[in-house]
Amino acid sequence: MSIFLLLLAAALWVGWHVGVAGTALRGRIVGLTGxxxxxxGFSIGSVASIMLLVMAWQGAELWFLWSAPRELRWVLALAMLPSFILFIASVTQPNPTSAGQKLAAGGPRGITRVTRHPMLWSFAIWAGVHMLANGDVASLIFFGAFLATCLLGMPSIDAKLARRDPEMWARLAPTTSxxxxxxxxxxxxxxxxxxxxxxxLVLGTVLWVGLLLAHPIAFGVAAIHF
Incomplete structure (x- = not known):
């Protein structure tokens, strides 16, 4: 039953972010509420849905499908480095997710030349890494919900950007991806x-090393095994 509750919580999380924020329903709600x-309302719903998702994950049975070998854990740990670099870039440089208005004046620059969605890719890598590392059904559902939200959210954000500012989108789309x-x-x-x-690069690497060292204390399990 707890796996079923986790599935419901994951569906609620994905549906709230993709089905509400990423569709025409958002416009209709904004028309009523401003x-x-x-x-x-969306922030309250997001906090509530992630709390339900975390609690459902923590209460779910552990059904292991595989155990990641030590060599794979090293590969997965290394894969987290670009996740941190992308995250730092996403919060320090203009990109369509965090600073669309800045892009309107100067066009694509910096990390936006790499991808239009550095933050979502950061979380997508994080989710994918933890799905492979944990190898149990509950983790596949939990982290899979975040992965699905990120991957579905990227084209959704692009579509909203194209509707909101066609002129900027016409400059952004041809040279970015x-x-x-x-x-x-x-x-x-x-x-x-x-x-x-x-x-x-520097801050992302520092955070990556710091989390590798703190992972056993913060989460009760080592990210890599020597």
Whole structure:
């Protein structure tokens, strides 16, 4: 039964973020409540849904499907480094998720040349890594809910951006991509590492090392085994 409750909580989390925030339903709600009213209600719903998801995960049975070998854990730990770098870049540089208004004036710069959604990719990598590392049904559902939200949210955000500011979208879409480096590999764009700078790399690496060391204390299990 607890796995079933976890499935319901995961469906609520994904549905709240993709089915409400990412559809025309959002516009209808904003028409009734105003933008501020929607944001308050959406924030309350988000906190409630993630609390339910965490509690359902903690109470679910442990049905193991596989146990990640030591070598895979090293690979997964290394895969978390770009997640931290993308996260730092997403909160320090303009991108469609966090600073769309800044993009309107200058066009794509910095991390946006790599991907339009650095923060969502950061969480997507985090979720995918933990699905592979844990190997149990409850973790697949729990982290899978975040992975699904991120992957479904990217085209949803793009669609909202295109509707809200067609002029900016016309400048952004041809030279950027959802998939990291997708526009670069297809010849539509280029990456200027000088625009990204050292801050995401340095701070991301520091946070990565810090979390590797603190993981046993914070979460009760070592991220890697020597």
């Amino acid at each position: 933008e501020m009213g929607f944001m308050i 959802i998939l990291p480096f997708g526009a670069v590999f297809s010849g539509r764009g280029r990456v200027e590492f000088s625009e990204i700078g050292l801050r995401p």
